[in-house]
Amino acid sequence: MPFYQRLGDVPKKRHVVFRENGTLLTEEVMGFEGFSGLESILYHLHSPCRVIELGEFEPIVREEWVPDAHAHRHFTTWDVPAGGNAIDGRRLLMWNDDVEISLCRPTEPMEHFFRNGEGDEVIFVHRGAGTVETTFGDLPYAPGDYVVIPRGTTYRFVPDADEQRYLVFETPGLITIPKRYRNEHGQLMEHAPYYHRDLHAPTELHTHRDRGEHVVKVRVRGGYQTYVLDYHPFDVVGWDGYVYPWTFSIHDFEPITGRIHMPPPSHQTFQGPNFVICSFCPRKLDFDPDAVPIPYHHSNLQSEEMIYYVDGNFSSRKGIEVGSITLHPSGLPHGPQPGLAEKSLGLTETHELAVMCDTFHPLRLTALAGDLDDGRYAYSWAEDPSTDGRTPDEDPAGVTSHL
Numbered sequence: 001m002p003f004y005q006r007l008g009d010v011p012k013k014r015h016v017v018f019r020e021n022g023t024l025l026t027e028e029v030m031g032f033e034g035f036s037g038l039e040s041i042l043y044h045l046h047s048p049c050r051v052i053e054l055g056e057f058e059p060i061v062r063e064e065w066v067p068d069a070h071a072h073r074h075f076t077t078w079d080v081p082a083g084g085n086a087i088d089g090r091r092l093l094m095w096n097d098d099v100e101i102s103l104c105r106p107t108e109p110m111e112h113f114f115r116n117g118e119g120d121e122v123i124f125v126h127r128g129a130g131t132v133e134t135t136f137g138d139l140p141y142a143p144g145d146y147v148v149i150p151r152g153t154t155y156r157f158v159p160d161a162d163e164q165r166y167l168v169f170e171t172p173g174l175i176t177i178p179k180r181y182r183n184e185h186g187q188l189m190e191h192a193p194y195y196h197r198d199l200h201a202p203t204e205l206h207t208h209r210d211r212g213e214h215v216v217k218v219r220v221r222g223g224y225q226t227y228v229l230d231y232h233p234f235d236v237v238g239w240d241g242y243v244y245p246w247t248f249s250i251h252d253f254e255p256i257t258g259r260i261h262m263p264p265p266s267h268q269t270f271q272g273p274n275f276v277i278c279s280f281c282p283r284k285l286d287f288d289p290d291a292v293p294i295p296y297h298h299s300n301l302q303s304e305e306m307i308y309y310v311d312g313n314f315s316s317r318k319g320i321e322v323g324s325i326t327l328h329p330s331g332l333p334h335g336p337q338p339g340l341a342e343k344s345l346g347l348t349e350t351h352e353l354a355v356m357c358d359t360f361h362p363l364r365l366t367a368l369a370g371d372l373d374d375g376r377y378a379y380s381w382a383e384d385p386s387t388d389g390r391t392p393d394e395d396p397a398g399v400t401s402h403l
């Protein structure tokens with residue numbers, strides 16, 4: 001999506017004869033919005049329609065948790081059960097019609113290939129490294145990477161031996177780079193917090209010629225349809241275009257800072273339909289002598305604000321820790337807990353790392369979210385640190401630059 005790429009062999013012109021060892025290759029145009037959106041053209045050894053067996057259809061079943069009270073929530077996810085592979089190990093936490101947000105701690109290899117036929121995916125890699133093998137070639141990933149996979153991409157995760165932990169976003173819409181970062185030709189402009197060099201396309205294309213049974217699971221129509229092929233689905237000899245999976249590291253996000261507080265849109269990384277994904281990265285804080293370096297109270301009257309805490313110094317009495325998720329739902333004000341604004345005065349930098357997703361329609365919660373809810377966060381603005389024998393200065397609450 002970010003810019004034109006080409007890997008392997010493609011003919012000089014589109015839609016002309018292209019052979020390998022005398023065999024006519026199968027050309028596939030894979031694109032969006034009819035034939036008006038971005039597209040890539042792939043050249044296969046076999047027809048991508050070819051299947052030898054239609055397997056099971058497994059509908060997606062969501063177990064909803066409807067809390068008794070509408071309130072700010074804090075979910076502690078570090079110990080969310082590990083298991084499954086990079087697809088069936090996804091544990092849904094919250095969702096609406098625009099986005100689904102899951103956690104995944106896979107422990108098993110993918111024995112099958114996967115394709116999301118009804119949505120784009122962004123997989124934030126909190127822990128672990130490896131390679132996403134795809135129709136478009138190999139995509140290495142490392143901690144801190146956002147792996148962006150457009151719908152229609154057949155892939156499988158091949159993790160290395162380390163612990164893997166992902167935060168997964170799936171959307172029926174398109175994941176894009178915010179329009180305000182790009183000029184009319186699509187190039188990222190000077191004020192954008194990242195540049196094309198920071199976006200990484202597949203590095204190597206391996207054309208698999210092996211036959212035999214290969215299983216592909218495709219997410220379609222609210223479930224997973226299994227297909228059996230008699231060839232390896234990575235049979236592409238070359239492709240070019242604007243549609244392909246890519247990675248961007250949160251560590252390459254260049255924070256935008258100001259004399260006084262910069263609002264959350266300055267942290268925006270991706271755009272989806274009715275939601276945004278933002279990156280909060282280590283940076284210098286506001287430098288006016290009178291600046292309050294942490295946010296003012298704000299009312300998310302039309303949006304839900306979900307923050308996943310990746311790393312940093314936000315250990316606090318609220319219990320915020322690595323792997324915590326806070327959810328500030330629409331209709332309620334939120335802001336720093338008592339004492340934190342005062343405590344932040346004079347601070348010059350923050351070392352936090354967090355991923356935020358703001359949705360413009362309400363999020364629904366799953367039973368798993370109910371299990372992980374600490375049940376206390378809504379009262380954290382009413383707590384007084386001195387009641388446990390500490391003064392506000394002794395309170396270990398971390399000063400985050402977003403709340």
Ligand SMILES: [Fe+2]
Pocket residue numbers: 298305328334402403
């Ligand atoms: Fe907020």
